[in-house]
Amino acid sequence: MGIAVSKFGAAAFTGSSAMLTEGVHSVVDSSNQLLLLWGRKAARRPADQFHPFGYGRELYFWSFVVAVLVFALGAGVSVYEGIIHILEPEEAVSPYVAYAVLGIAFLLEGGSTLEAFKEFRTSKGKLSWVQAIRRSKDPPTFIVLLENGAAMAGILVAAVGLALSQVTDNPFFDGAASVVIGGILGFTAFVLAYESKALLIGEAADPDIIAGLRTLVGGKSGVTAVGEVLTVHSSPDQITAMISVDFDDEQSARDVERLVWTIEREAAERFPLVRRLFIRPRGSPPGLEVEPNGSVAEPN
Template sequence: MRTGSETTEPHPIKANIVLIGALVANLGIAVAKFVAAAISGSSSMLTEGIHSLVDSGNQVLLLYGQHRAKRPPDALHPFGYGRELYFWAFVVAILIFAVGAGVSIYEGWRHIREPEPLRDPLINYIVLAVAMLLEGTSWAIAVRKFDRERQGAGWWRAVRRSKDPTTFIVLFEDSAALLGLIIAALGVWASHALGDPRIDGLASIGIGVILALVALLLARESKGLLIGESADPDLLAGVWSVLDDYPAITSVNHVRTVHTSPEVVFVAISADFDDSLPMGDAERLIERIEADLSARFPQLTSIYVRPESAECAVRHPRPVLRPV
């Protein structure tokens, strides 16, 4: 009996304007910050330059991950390469922690131990103002995109439910960048106002701590996607609802799903069919179920239906939708 259907091509992963916009902004900001740091000798400005450079590298890696994830299935990877994007998202989290946070904290500690003489901070303020404008623009684009995707759900719940790491990584990176700019500006101002260059080093450490916290959060979310997360509860409920429309199904034992990329879901269904149903009719019924599910939920590119008696199957309860 044929119990599965599968499309030959995975869902396309769309080019991300959020990533491209963030990359262009961060490259320009990084150059400006390094120039300002060289002129002023500011530790927090140097840290901010490293931060922007790391962010630029992260966007390149995510774009590369998107490109690699578009490859079609083959004999070695029959469900495609979509989850490679999750691998590169995890690498990004590691880079933020190891390079961004690590270097920032080290630079801050070094400037506290060996403070440099204060110089004219004007160039710092100019660069920080321009950087805040560019980062704010990138942040606003990421917020608008994420706001459309969350569909009324709370922000934190939307992050936990999101299967596309590119959106929430850029959102968190830009949020951390804006906080870092504010801390850097306060550090530069306080260093000159109080005549103590060590304050600038403390600001650098503060930026590093923020990056470390963001990196740990991103690593946690990316790890879940890399291991394999189930589909959104709304999609699961929709699959169960479709199965309810078939009287010949006496019991649904379980519906198991896993994302193989942000927009592609594998689903395996175990159902108990009416014992009086002839085998030929059961095959045609399974074909109709698969066609129905594919039509209603295009992201279900691999659908497998397994006839299994309720007594022998491992049963999973029907998901209960929570209010957003």
């Protein structure tokens, strides 16, 4: 918010359109951080009779709201202000004040971006950056990284636009910089909205966890086949899993119950993110056989 106030002050003093849009961008960023903090807090509420799976998706909802705000307030205002400035040019006064503010903002944003970069690099492991963002179930980790990256890019664009306006004595470049900043924010908002929407409507667990659950269940004596393994993230650290299992028909009901209990206990130990595991016994109709992948096939 301090950076936003300084940018607005510089915009009022210099008349720079790019500085004004940068101020709006900083306000949006600050508001988004508050929304993400609230989302994290709300997501920790325990399950109740109205929400038996908990409130974990609150975080995904507020992450989507953040993406909408970046697009509407960040990109929309930037493009609008840039077009107005292009149509009605206004000479910048004392642009060196704007350079000083942009320089300080770049250093502060750079420190925050570096911390977000280190945290995300550690969490992504061997995945590429694109794969890590697409597979991430914790939106704030990549939202902060992308927003800070967009903020630093916007600062550089604002500085270039201001410099070109000063060198050429043409305020067009300052307005054009605002439009470019709006484009950067619009692209960032699209990525954030796309990833947040996927989590909001329900996204499966990591393929390694799904494969691990299938191997765990399929390796148990008394299990003849494993069918569907359905998973969904209710929050970044909570997975609900449902597995269709064909048990050996020679077992008693008590043996099956004991086997299910063993599977649930071992799954909880090996996969802490799997908070709920539902196992559905599945048998084959008379005259049919269950394949190892869980499909039912007619005998030859």
